[in-house]
Amino acid sequence: MYEEMVTARHYEERLQEEYLEGKQPAFDISAGPIPGELHLAAGHEASGAGVCAHLRDDDTVTAPHRPHHVAISKGVDLKRMTAEIFGRQTGLSKGKGGHMHLYDPDVNFACSGIIAQGCPPAVGAAMAAKKRNTDAVAVAFLGEGAVSQGAFLESLNLAAVQNLPVVFVIEDNDWAISMPKERVTDVEDASQRADGFEVHGERVDVDDAVAVYEAAGEAIGRARDGNGPTVLEVQLHRRMGHFMGDPEAYRPDEDVEAAHERDSIERMERHLEDHGLGDEDLEEIRERAHERVEEAIEWAKDQPQPDPEEAYEDVFTDELEGWPERPDKELAAADGGEE
Amino acid sequence: MAQADVPDPETIDRELTMSRGMVEAIAHELRESEDVFVMGEDVADYGGIFDSTQGLLEDFGHDRIMDVPISETGFIGAGVGAAMQGMRPIVELMFADFFGVAMDQIYNNMAKNAYMSGGSVSVPMVFMTAVGGTYNDAAQHSQTLYGTFAHLPGMKVVVPSTAYDAKGLMHAAIRDDDPVVYMFHKRLMGLAWMPAPDGPKTGVPEEDYEIEFGEADVKREGDDVTIVTLGLHVHRALEAAADLAEDGIDAEVIDLRTLVPLDTETVLESVRKTGKLVVVDEDYHSYGVSGELVARATEGALDELEAVRRVTMPDVPIPYARPLENEVLPDAGDVEAAVRSIHE
Ligand SMILES: Cc1ncc(C[n+]2csc(CCOP(=O)(O)OP(=O)(O)O)c2C)c(N)n1
Numbered sequence: 001m002y003e004e005m006v007t008a009r010h011y012e013e014r015l016q017e018e019y020l021e022g023k024q025p026a027f028d029i030s031a032g033p034i035p036g037e038l039h040l041a042a043g044h045e046a047s048g049a050g051v052c053a054h055l056r057d058d059d060t061v062t063a064p065h066r067p068h069h070v071a072i073s074k075g076v077d078l079k080r081m082t083a084e085i086f087g088r089q090t091g092l093s094k095g096k097g098g099h100m101h102l103y104d105p106d107v108n109f110a111c112s113g114i115i116a117q118g119c120p121p122a123v124g125a126a127m128a129a130k131k132r133n134t135d136a137v138a139v140a141f142l143g144e145g146a147v148s149q150g151a152f153l154e155s156l157n158l159a160a161v162q163n164l165p166v167v168f169v170i171e172d173n174d175w176a177i178s179m180p181k182e183r184v185t186d187v188e189d190a191s192q193r194a195d196g197f198e199v200h201g202e203r204v205d206v207d208d209a210v211a212v213y214e215a216a217g218e219a220i221g222r223a224r225d226g227n228g229p230t231v232l233e234v235q236l237h238r239r240m241g242h243f244m245g246d247p248e249a250y251r252p253d254e255d256v257e258a259a260h261e262r263d264s265i266e267r268m269e270r271h272l273e274d275h276g277l278g279d280e281d282l283e284e285i286r287e288r289a290h291e292r293v294e295e296a297i298e299w300a301k302d303q304p305q306p307d308p309e310e311a312y313e314d315v316f317t318d319e320l321e322g323w324p325e326r327p328d329k330e331l332a333a334a335d336g337g338e339e
Numbered sequence: 340m341a342q343a344d345v346p347d348p349e350t351i352d353r354e355l356t357m358s359r360g361m362v363e364a365i366a367h368e369l370r371e372s373e374d375v376f377v378m379g380e381d382v383a384d385y386g387g388i389f390d391s392t393q394g395l396l397e398d399f400g401h402d403r404i405m406d407v408p409i410s411e412t413g414f415i416g417a418g419v420g421a422a423m424q425g426m427r428p429i430v431e432l433m434f435a436d437f438f439g440v441a442m443d444q445i446y447n448n449m450a451k452n453a454y455m456s457g458g459s460v461s462v463p464m465v466f467m468t469a470v471g472g473t474y475n476d477a478a479q480h481s482q483t484l485y486g487t488f489a490h491l492p493g494m495k496v497v498v499p500s501t502a503y504d505a506k507g508l509m510h511a512a513i514r515d516d517d518p519v520v521y522m523f524h525k526r527l528m529g530l531a532w533m534p535a536p537d538g539p540k541t542g543v544p545e546e547d548y549e550i551e552f553g554e555a556d557v558k559r560e561g562d563d564v565t566i567v568t569l570g571l572h573v574h575r576a577l578e579a580a581a582d583l584a585e586d587g588i589d590a591e592v593i594d595l596r597t598l599v600p601l602d603t604e605t606v607l608e609s610v611r612k613t614g615k616l617v618v619v620d621e622d623y624h625s626y627g628v629s630g631e632l633v634a635r636a637t638e639g640a641l642d643e644l645e646a647v648r649r650v651t652m653p654d655v656p657i658p659y660a661r662p663l664e665n666e667v668l669p670d671a672g673d674v675e676a677a678v679r680s681i682h683e
Binding site for chain 2: 026027028029030035036037087088091093095096097098100101112113114115116117145146148149150151176177178179183184185245249250305306307308309310311312315323326
């Protein structure tokens with residue numbers, strides 16, 4: 001778990017550096033080596049690592065717009081994921097998806113950039129597992145801001161009435177872009193929402209990966225044993241802006257400081273030291289993680305850009321007759337007719 | 340055509356970005372009437388992700404500039420309900436791409452309540468939303484979707500391309516008794532982190548003024564070919580027209596400004612003059628704005644029409660990587676090529 005956490009943290013720090021290259025001094029979102037928006041998850045590592053430690057490749061995970069730490073812990077191919085973030089041809093989605101839309105069917109990982117919209121597909125994956133009599137489970141990750149969405153509540157209800165093996169993991173980092181939690185909900189503990197559906201709800205109050213691991217173990221065990229869904233809420237912290245380039249003018253300095261003080265990685269290090277791991281052991285893990293990240297980034301940057309023609313592939317599984325995906329093709333035909 | 344009683348933007352010294360033009364109109368209407376309020380995600384403390392409400396919180400406070408939970412069905416529908424009580428909400432959906440989670444409120448309530456009530460209720464709300472790509476934000480954050488909203492009856496649809504138009508259209512939208520969908524292109528707003536092309540920053544009068552819906556603006560006059568477009572692509576078309584002019588091809592550029600109502604007459608007049616029509620649209624190719632314009636031109640000026648071309652987003656979800664997005668997004672070069680292909 002510790003190794004995954006430091007891998008995720010270092011990965012985010014390196015992506016930040018790469019992202020900002022070419023965007024300085026004046027930040028222009030359309031410049032630099034990494035395209036589009038980038039939502040980093042530094043401060044969220046405890047939930048990805050603690051939950052996914054219980055998951056197998058045949059268990060499904062759906063992630064929201066801030067997916068990297070979850071993807072790393074779920075075992076998504078780091079090199080191809082990085083190539084995708086750099087928009088390269090050999091990326092997970094051949095450069096079509098981008099960082100909010102990572103798909104790795106080998107480990108049953110998928111994303112959606114639309115808030116809470118990973119919840120219904122997670123329910124569907126659980127449904128499939130139940131129909132096929134396997135003991136696979138599904139986990140939907142979402143932010144505390146996302147619990148206001150109908151899609152979450154509808155999914156929770158559906159999972160409850162059908163007793164499906166789903167765990168909803170709410171990553172509570174106190175903020176939804178500029179909206180502090182207390183302004184969007186009167187319920188302090190989002191796991192309480194589970195009560196209204198007679199579903200098990202639980203909250204881990206500190207960003208402690210070991211506590212998350214224990215709570216997630218119970219929740220996932222319950223799901224695997226056919227005992228239905230759980231809402232598991234985890235307190236985390238957002239160490240960076242909502243997206244890269246977010247000036248965070250709305251956020252009090254104390255809050256940023258507090259987020260940096262409560263560091264789940266340092267907490268994990270203390271825990272491991274208490275259990276007999278020495279500085280050298282930790283350093284060795286860190287080095288291994290850093291190497292893996294560097295390797296993935298170097299590999300990704302060496303990958304070819306997609307060929308523009310590829311933009312027209314993959315819309316359907318087969319080529320469709322009479323589907324004018326390319327207006328100029330259609331035109332060529334029309335001109336031909338005239339002559 | 341620009342109205343006679345409002346000043347020409349070129350004669351005004353004070354230039355604003357498009358977002359400032361919009362915000363100025365909203366602020367004016369907030370001062371005029373207590374019934375006006377703004378509601379959306381990150382509209383207050385953040386000032387709108389695309390600066391569409393920048394600075395309003397300071398003057399009007401959280402009661403009138405309301406941040407809401409991420410619950411589009413809830414707050415867009417609440418906008419409908421408040422509007423049916425005679426208030427004039429301005430409700431923002433952060434990206435047009437997110438309409439799906441709230442489409443029932445938009446389409447079955449906002450758009451249809453006036454009709455279904457036999458005209459006994461109205462829904463005077465402004466539903467504003469950001470559209471468009473050009474910065475590699477991929478398939479869920481880059482769509483334009485003009486056609487989707489214009490296709491559904493019951494909503495007026497407004498798409499400004501300059502600060503001057505943005506302000507005048509916003510005044511008109513807030514004062515309108517019907518629901519108005521106000522779609523602004525991110526690339527035109529004048530954001531520090533997403534440079535705008537030359538053009539959207541224009542002279543804007545201090546005072547309030549309305550740009551009437553259903554009046555297209557001829558942004559460049561020309562005799563050889565008619566280019567009809569809207570939003571960001573007005574500027575791309577003007578760029579293409581400038582290049583074409585060097586080769587003696589004189590393009591007329593029409594900015595539709597509103598899709599519902601649509602100023603068919605201005606388009607037909609121009610097509611009757613030039614005989615050639617190019618429609619440019621950042622929205623998908625099939626079943627959308629470009630097809631509608633071609634159909635209207637065919638119905639209204641078949642005899643004069645010699646050639647037609649469409650420059651659009653092909654029917655593919657918008658890809659992320661730069662070479663792929665560049666391939667599908669129409670640019671000035673594509674407009675120029677389309678014009679040349681029908682101009683001999
Ligand atoms: C339906 C929908 N509405 C709005 C957005 C814009 N949006 C993206 S992230 C975000 C905040 C999410 O907050 P939270 O769920 O707490 O997750 P966090 O970003 O804090 O990890 C918003 C409003 C969106 N992507 N989808």
